[in-house]
Amino acid sequence: MIIYYPRLAGDRFASMRKQRNIQKRTITFFVTVGLVSIFLFADGYGFLSRSVGFMAVSLWKTQNYAGNLWGGFRNLVRSKKSLVDENTKLKEDLRVLSMKLLDRNLLFEENLDLKEAMGRSVLDRTVLASVLAGPGQSLYDTLIIDIGEDFGVEIGDEVLYAGNIMIGKVTEVLKRSSKVVLFSSPGELTDVLVGDEKITTTAKGRAGGNYEIRLPRDIAIAEGDVVLLPGIMPRIVGYVEYIDVKTSDPFKLILFRDVVDSRQVREVEVVLRDKEIKK
Amino acid sequence: MTRRIIVDIVVILSIFCAPLWWITVCLLVFATFFFKRYYEIILAGLILDLLYGGGAFFWGFRFVYTVSGMVLYVALTTFKKQTRFYAGE
Numbered sequence: 001m002i003i004y005y006p007r008l009a010g011d012r013f014a015s016m017r018k019q020r021n022i023q024k025r026t027i028t029f030f031v032t033v034g035l036v037s038i039f040l041f042a043d044g045y046g047f048l049s050r051s052v053g054f055m056a057v058s059l060w061k062t063q064n065y066a067g068n069l070w071g072g073f074r075n076l077v078r079s080k081k082s083l084v085d086e087n088t089k090l091k092e093d094l095r096v097l098s099m100k101l102l103d104r105n106l107l108f109e110e111n112l113d114l115k116e117a118m119g120r121s122v123l124d125r126t127v128l129a130s131v132l133a134g135p136g137q138s139l140y141d142t143l144i145i146d147i148g149e150d151f152g153v154e155i156g157d158e159v160l161y162a163g164n165i166m167i168g169k170v171t172e173v174l175k176r177s178s179k180v181v182l183f184s185s186p187g188e189l190t191d192v193l194v195g196d197e198k199i200t201t202t203a204k205g206r207a208g209g210n211y212e213i214r215l216p217r218d219i220a221i222a223e224g225d226v227v228l229l230p231g232i233m234p235r236i237v238g239y240v241e242y243i244d245v246k247t248s249d250p251f252k253l254i255l256f257r258d259v260v261d262s263r264q265v266r267e268v269e270v271v272l273r274d275k276e277i278k279k
Numbered sequence: 280m281t282r283r284i285i286v287d288i289v290v291i292l293s294i295f296c297a298p299l300w301w302i303t304v305c306l307l308v309f310a311t312f313f314f315k316r317y318y319e320i321i322l323a324g325l326i327l328d329l330l331y332g333g334g335a336f337f338w339g340f341r342f343v344y345t346v347s348g349m350v351l352y353v354a355l356t357t358f359k360k361q362t363r364f365y366a367g368e
Contacts, residue, residue: 045329045341052329059295138300138331139343171333181333 050174053144057177060132061146092264096162099259103164103236106226110234126160126269127151132177136263141185141207143167145268148174158235158271165259166235170270178270182262183237184209192237193228194254195221200230203237209258211238214251227256286310287319294326303327307348311355324348 071085129145147153157170159180172179183190188205192213199219203211215221223243228234236259244253290310293303303323311317324344332341340346 048325049329052326056295056330063296133295133331136299137297138327140331140333142331142333144331179331179333185333 049172053172053174053177053179056144057132057146057174060144064130064132099162099165102259106228106234106236107164125272127153127272129159129178129268129270131266131268134263134265135182135208139207141182141188141205141262142171143180143182143262143265143268145178145180145270146176147270148176148178150176151270152272153178153270154273157273160235160269160271161260161265163269164235166229166237167258167260167262167265167268180268182209182258184211184258184262190237191230193230193234194240194256195219195225198228203227203256206255209238209260209262211256213254213256215254217245217250217252219252221252221254283314286314290319290323291326294323294330300327308351308355311352312359316356317352320352321345321348 127147129147129151131143132146133144135141135143143159145159153170153173155170155173158166159168159170161167166183168180168182168185170178171181181188182205183203184205184207186205186207190203190205190211191200192203193200194203194213194215197220199215199221201213201215203213206212211227213227221240221243223240225240227237227240229237238256238258240254240256242255244255246252286306290303290306293306297303307317307320307323311320324347325342327344328342332343
């Protein structure tokens with residue numbers, strides 16, 4: 001059976017549809033204008049970033065807490081599993097200690113230099129921070145750490161791993177968390193010293209803990225050479241892993257890696273800005 | 280609608296808690312295929328940018344995921360229209 005609606009009713013439905021479309025468009029327009037205004041005029045990025053960060057930090061802390069609880073429970077229940085965990089932790093400790101040992105000769109030389117230079121000594125004021133989220137969770141090579149304004153962290157503060165390995169800088173500070181951009185973040189430029197002669201150059205981040213440097217072909221750099229950050233206290237950034245020399249190119253491409261895999265970093269130290277406590 | 284809300288919650292949890300970023304991306308692609316007009320992909324991109332964004336990545340552009348979300352949305356929607364399975368939408 002075919003039902004023929006009167007023309008009047010059809011017109012009324014069409015009019016209602018039209019009115020609804022106009023309402024939809026008006027709402028979309030105002031929402032878009034509102035969002036654009038927030039971003040352009042009211043530090044929208046900062047505001048939204050802080051809001052999302054606030055929610056995320058609570059969630060990450062809960063996740064860590066739940067993870068620790070669950071880990072504890074599992075260790076109680078499964079003895080074999082706890083042994084494996086302990087083994088992993090000991091291996092991690094051993095890795096950190098090996099890194100510290102690698103730096104020993106460097107520190108010794110630096111110590112001698114300092115003795116020659118009027119006995120100046122510098123101590124860093126550092127704060128330990130736990131990593132809430134790491135590079136694997138996004139394409140950006142960033143770390144989210146659990147300290148912020150509450151511990152006096154400021155934008156530009158340097159971030160260390162295992163006491164002497166420089167991994168990045170703080171770029172955003174919230175009340176209870178901070179964002180750290182790793183030096184290996186894609187396109188990030190960092191001034192470094194490379195080789196035995198400590199040649200000053202700029203390293204470019206290539207993501208995933210990798211960097212590249214371009215230097216004239218004649219400069220002597222060998223695989224395994226240490227890469228440092230310039231400063232009164234030289235900090236290790238990485239080690240030269242591969243050197244690409246082409247006969248047609250007057251420059252050589254030096255590729256180096258972080259000493260530590262940033263995805264495995266669980267705790268870092270933040271060097272606070274008023275760090276120089278002179279003796 | 281209920282299914283969509285559940286998927287949205289899973290996506291949000293994945294943004295915050297998934298150990299690898301591509302898990303979230305796969306979820307978003309799946310959801311865009313599954314649901315009609317899945318604008319949440321752009322919103323998820325924005326949250327990812329706000330949470331993790333920073334540094335000189337992509338010449339310092341702050342909204343890499345958001346723009347990628349938009350591109351992905353347009354590409355997947357176009358692809359869906361070309362597919363017989365989604366032709367009715």
